[in-house]
Amino acid sequence: MRTIDWVTDASGHGGDAGWIELIDQTALPGELRVLRIATVAELVAAIRSLAVRGAPALGVAGAFGVALAARQFAADPAGLAAAVHAIETARPTAVNLASGARRAAALLPRGPHAVLREAYAVRDEEIASSEAMAVRGAELVSELCGPRPRLLTHCNTGGLCTVTIGTALGVVGELHRRGALAGVIASETRPLLQGARLTAWELARWGVEFRVAVDSAGPFLMARGEVDAVILGADRICANGDVVNKIGTFAHALGARRAGLPFLVVAPESTVDPGTPGGSAVEIEDRGADEVTALSDAVNPAFDVTPHDLVTAIVTDRRVIRLDRGEKP
Template sequence: MRTIDWVNGAVEIIDQTALPNEERVLRLHTVGELIAAIQSLAVRGAPALGVAGAFGVALAARVHSDDPAALSVAVRKIESARPTAVNLARGARRAAALLPHGPEAVLAEACRVRDEEIEASAAMARLGADLVAELCGNRPRLLTHCNTGGLAAVTIGTALGVVGELHQRGLLAGVIASETRPLLQGARLTSWELTRWGIEHRVAVDSAGPFLMARGEVDAVILGADRICANGDVINKIGTYAHALGARRAGIPFLVVAPESTVDVGTPSGAQVEIEDRGSAEVTAWSEAVNPAFDITPYDLVTAIVTDRRVIRVDRGERP
């Protein structure tokens, strides 16, 4: 299953707004449709957004091949469809760099972005499973937040890919997926993926995570990132920071799994990152709400960052 792909001249995605009730594939033919899918979270998760950005430019290149001004407007709109995951603008810019060579060259580059994410997922699964085994020993109980599986990448995923690899090695005792308010990426999507993989799991409300850690029911927290800054600060789904604090207090590892395409050494720290505000409608119809979609976990709460090429032991002073 590929979450996002280029099929017969259009972008095909699994519509993540419909899961787990319905497995629906959407075909996106225009940049407008693609941007709407990104903004509604029909396609979401940092690696998948990078691929969406690149395919979006491939769509634009077909329509506007003889109109450079329209092309650059389209590229800017794609890049800024969501602000926080560095992958989106990166994927779009990689494909856009090929625009002078024509639409086929742009599409070929977009397919490379897709293929690299598939390879990165496989590499992270191996590196991450080795590290969890080293830090936690046999049969750890893991807590994960948001959705970092194949749905958030192209296949396999980041942190959830590590979970899957540990399961395949027979090393996993169980998983707690925090529900991830307000759009329930954990309760809807992670739970759906874990069920498909046959992995035993339970869903916890977000605020239960630190308490479950304090009660000794979690051996490590493992999750993904939308951006990792030069100093090691981790930008990820709102609720991540609270889980990092809980892990530190409980004395258990806090592991971040993300491809190199999410590492942004051009941004010194989390303070410089735009945190998406998704407005109040997603939270409540009864009163005004503040709805930041991501938060910043300071590097000094992070044990290690696992990418497709390296393990960065932040706890030992290593930095991206």
């Protein structure tokens, strides 16, 4: 099933008038719950609560959100502008949310029908992108690691973070289908356990052999020879190749460099942001302390920046960028 889509009736068929349906990722793995989103306020709440998350899925959410806004505020230009801004800024770090919303919003002068057509295009491009990344990434992993590698991944990069297949986890799935994967270590991804909850749920559904490890164990497992490569996604890739991704990514990159392992980033071309020169220019979302502890104050950055010189390669739906050879996004 699709992580997010536009729906007009119980059969799930798309159309010009309707609502957004998305998998509530906060309920997994205990319950597969689908949310019906009929207003911009509901969508913004779903984005902020991480009911929908992952850069590509957020891009689709942004585009469909503007389609909702075009109908909800058809007779209220000021309300429409405020709604589009609220969608764009619901989470600040991932570039896809704002770019998806702006892409759909550019069609607002042509009316709601044109906006929804563009949102469908964003969705369909993300589906095609996942398919292309899975194949291109699997070929690169096989080239760098040989047959049946053992991979470590971080956060969730499967169909839940896109629409269907995924980014880095899509590569894992493709290797599994080819019989070219020995197994996966999924980092828990604290504090909200997207790896232990979401990645583990997807890997189990695919029948992939995996183990869950606490985040801090990753570099040690690499040093001990239990990992052949690190593969993960990105919320933003800067012009110089710096990678902004879930907190903990930087530590895994350092561990991979120390162990001499490939560190591979898989993300759609839409995540490459040529307008951001480097990671220091990115606003890092800081989430509430209650996600970490109820006993004291806490610092809770949701993302970190991995310097480009620690990245072996970036795989998008269009190309492989070998940063280890001096190539740039």
